[in-house]
Amino acid sequence: MKTLGKSDTGAHKINANLDTYGYSERSIETGSRYMNLEKVVFAFTIILALTLNFGFFTGDIGNAAHHNVYELYAAIFVNAIATILKFGDRTHMGAVLLAASLVADIQLVAAAGVWVYAVHVTDIGLTPAIVASIVSLAGGAVIANTISVSLLVIETVMLRR
Amino acid sequence: MDSIVFLILRQMRAPLLLLTTIYAIATLGLTLIPGMDDKGQVWYMDFFHAFYFVSFMGTTTGFGEIPYPFTDAQRMWALIFIYISVATWVYTIGTLIRLWQNETLQKALAEHRFQRQVRQINESFFVVCGYGNTGSRLVKSLRKRLIRASVLDLKQDRIDALMLAEHPLFLPGLQADASTPRNLVLAGIMHPMCKSVVALTDDNAVNLHIAITAKVLKPELKVICRSDSHEIEANMASFGTDAIIDPFDSFAKDLGLAVDYPYQYMLSDWFRNESGETLAPVMQLPKGRWLLCGFGRFGRAIHRELVDAGMTVQVIEPNKALLNLPVNAVIGDGTEAVTLNQAGVSEAVGIIAGADDDSNNLSIIVTAKELNPDLFVIARQNQQANSRLFAHPRAELVMEVSDVLATKIRTLLTNPLVDDFLSLARAHDDSWAQNLTERIRKISPSGFPEVWECVIAADSAHAVSNALTKGTDVRIEHLTHDHHDRDVSLPVLALLHSNSQGAFCMPSGHASLAANDRLLFAGSAASRARMQWNLQNEVALGYMLTGASLPQTWLGRWLQRANS
Numbered sequence: 001m002k003t004l005g006k007s008d009t010g011a012h013k014i015n016a017n018l019d020t021y022g023y024s025e026r027s028i029e030t031g032s033r034y035m036n037l038e039k040v041v042f043a044f045t046i047i048l049a050l051t052l053n054f055g056f057f058t059g060d061i062g063n064a065a066h067h068n069v070y071e072l073y074a075a076i077f078v079n080a081i082a083t084i085l086k087f088g089d090r091t092h093m094g095a096v097l098l099a100a101s102l103v104a105d106i107q108l109v110a111a112a113g114v115w116v117y118a119v120h121v122t123d124i125g126l127t128p129a130i131v132a133s134i135v136s137l138a139g140g141a142v143i144a145n146t147i148s149v150s151l152l153v154i155e156t157v158m159l160r161r
Numbered sequence: 162m163d164s165i166v167f168l169i170l171r172q173m174r175a176p177l178l179l180l181t182t183i184y185a186i187a188t189l190g191l192t193l194i195p196g197m198d199d200k201g202q203v204w205y206m207d208f209f210h211a212f213y214f215v216s217f218m219g220t221t222t223g224f225g226e227i228p229y230p231f232t233d234a235q236r237m238w239a240l241i242f243i244y245i246s247v248a249t250w251v252y253t254i255g256t257l258i259r260l261w262q263n264e265t266l267q268k269a270l271a272e273h274r275f276q277r278q279v280r281q282i283n284e285s286f287f288v289v290c291g292y293g294n295t296g297s298r299l300v301k302s303l304r305k306r307l308i309r310a311s312v313l314d315l316k317q318d319r320i321d322a323l324m325l326a327e328h329p330l331f332l333p334g335l336q337a338d339a340s341t342p343r344n345l346v347l348a349g350i351m352h353p354m355c356k357s358v359v360a361l362t363d364d365n366a367v368n369l370h371i372a373i374t375a376k377v378l379k380p381e382l383k384v385i386c387r388s389d390s391h392e393i394e395a396n397m398a399s400f401g402t403d404a405i406i407d408p409f410d411s412f413a414k415d416l417g418l419a420v421d422y423p424y425q426y427m428l429s430d431w432f433r434n435e436s437g438e439t440l441a442p443v444m445q446l447p448k449g450r451w452l453l454c455g456f457g458r459f460g461r462a463i464h465r466e467l468v469d470a471g472m473t474v475q476v477i478e479p480n481k482a483l484l485n486l487p488v489n490a491v492i493g494d495g496t497e498a499v500t501l502n503q504a505g506v507s508e509a510v511g512i513i514a515g516a517d518d519d520s521n522n523l524s525i526i527v528t529a530k531e532l533n534p535d536l537f538v539i540a541r542q543n544q545q546a547n548s549r550l551f552a553h554p555r556a557e558l559v560m561e562v563s564d565v566l567a568t569k570i571r572t573l574l575t576n577p578l579v580d581d582f583l584s585l586a587r588a589h590d591d592s593w594a595q596n597l598t599e600r601i602r603k604i605s606p607s608g609f610p611e612v613w614e615c616v617i618a619a620d621s622a623h624a625v626s627n628a629l630t631k632g633t634d635v636r637i638e639h640l641t642h643d644h645h646d647r648d649v650s651l652p653v654l655a656l657l658h659s660n661s662q663g664a665f666c667m668p669s670g671h672a673s674l675a676a677n678d679r680l681l682f683a684g685s686a687a688s689r690a691r692m693q694w695n696l697q698n699e700v701a702l703g704y705m706l707t708g709a710s711l712p713q714t715w716l717g718r719w720l721q722r723a724n725s
Contacts, residue, residue, distance in 0.1 A: 112208075
């Protein structure tokens with residue numbers, strides 16, 4: 001990831017030991033095609049995180065058949081990827097994005113935790129109450145992901161101007 | 162610090178992404194591949210067990226194929242991912258370790274730690290720039306008195322030596338360039354408890370820069386500098402450096418004093434140095450013809466002082482192109498008998514080996530002593546490590562730069578009244594000084610007397626300040642007598658009394674004290690502790706003042722009032 005998105009222009013002194021630039025690569029225009037690929041991947045991951053998450057969330061809140069475990073699994077995975085991609089950005093926008101991503105992660109992991117607890121650790125099983133808990137936690141994560149996507153859109157619009 | 166954390170996170174992105182992806186794929190695969198339970202039925206792993214398996218596979222823990230032994234399909238999947246996941250884990254941990262050991266990070270952490278340690282100091286401390294021979298000597302003598310300092314040095318191994326030195330008092334140290342204002346501020350010159358900054362690096366220009374920076378940033382800070390160049394000293398003095406110590410000039414001046422005032426010299430030796438024998442005889446410099454080997458800064462300073470004192474000085478110097486070399490100088494090293502004979506070693510009373518190489522100096526001493534065994538030898542020692550080679554009886558007086566500097570500076574920092582006393586004492590003649598040395602020998606027969614200052618202030622002399630505010634007349638003799646029996650005098654001498662009217666050398670016991678007076682005493686450590694009673698304890702002071710014991714409890718005082 002760190003080799004993408006930043007052409008070695010002389011305007012930036014790159015410390016041989018450590019990456020010194022902490023500004024979001026997305027927010028700097030250089031016009032090279034690697035730049036766009038990085039932006040595509042970043043936006044793709046964030047939006048995919050939201051869509052998978054929302055997909056898991058929709059459906060009758062008490063009905064286990066409406067909520068597919070594979071979709072929860074994929075949502076957790078893509079949210080983790082999105083969080084990691086947001087590391088190391090020193091702008092204010094980057095900090096808020098990272099915070100929203102972490103919130104979503106926590107919510108989804110909690111949802112998975114409740115599931116594991118109900119099915120494996122104790123004998124409660126997937127009762128409607130448990131399913132409701134799982135889905136509502138995932139719903140919280142949807143809000144966090146929505147915030148992330150909104151921020152991304154706002155940033156894109158601002159830059160275009 | 163925050164930027165360091167962000168940079169680490171950035172560098173960790175690639176390994177973490179790889180790790181997450183590998184784990185996700187492995188877990189998913191394990192949930193999709195059919196297994197067999199113990200009854201022979203097809204059984205699919207759920208995410209929880211799959212993730213559990215992948216976790217202990219990736220970290221090479223390997224609990225086993227749980228809950229049921231794997232089918233071959235599962236085993237094939239696991240086989241592939243054993244190699245991939247373990248490698249990814251190792252890559253992740255390796256990257257983290259490499260980042261942690263990064264020099265920039267370690268340096269930033271050390272600076273941060275140093276800054277925090279300095280900020281936590283809550284007593285008076287000094288900033289010492291330069292931890293070479295002089296710096297380490299100075300810091301060691303400060304540490305013995307439990308005085309804190311923060312240390313800067315350009316070399317990391319000097320700071321390591323500071324950390325390794327065995328002493329319970331912890332001193333913060335940082336490897337940094339002391340001439341950078343930022344590093345001086347990190348070391349605490351702007352800290353309210355910082356009393357002084359001492360510039361002891363071996364580069365005069367750096368010392369100058371430290372002095373200017375300190376004076377500009379905090380004018381009320383006391384700045385003490387070392388220098389051996391007269392131009393730089395003039396420069397330092399021009400913006401008000403509080404003390405500039407040139408080791409060669411300093412030693413030479415003391416030597417010049419010792420020619421005609423040997424007892425004054427002995428007093429200055431006793432009050433400044435930390436340990437020694439008071440019973441040792443006074444050093445008498447013989448008058449007559451002296452040989453001086455080496456006409457560098459040291460040689461020049463000695464030459465000037467000895468000539469001013471009336472001695473004949475014959476210079477021996479190998480470099481005939483030196484500026485201001487006396488016309489009759491003998492050109493040579495001084496290490497061979499030929500040169501020494503040419504300079505007249507057999508008629509000389511003393512020789513000064515002042516070259517800047519220790520082996521040359523030792524060679525000069527040995528050769529000269531062979532030719533004239535009665536010579537008084539003064540040697541310059543350049544390397545601290547060679548102390549044993551210059552020990553008595555090879556040389557009667559040894560000048561080692563770091564020793565001269567450390568002693569002078571320590572006196573300046575801890576007992577500044579000693580310098581005031583010694584300058585007042587110069588006004589007296591040598592028999593006065595001889596008298597004083599006799600008196601000191603009586604009170605401190607075994608080693609050098611301890612010399613300490615006393616300030617009449619509320620925290621250091623509680624009882625005395627209280628008595629003074631009430632208007633009682635407290636005199637020096639009330640402090641110097643024993644609080645067990647006021648007719649017995651403690652073995653202390655009051656050397657100096659500094660008050661609003663000025664400084665008085667050897668004050669009489671009847672001199673009255675006032676608030677904020679400063680006193681300099683010499684005596685044994687035990688008598689110093691005894692005097693604390695008179696200074697701090699009201700009952701003891703009351704006894705000293707009146708001869709009667711005051712009752713210590715409220716009840717006792719009430720009874721006394723009722724009976725009187």
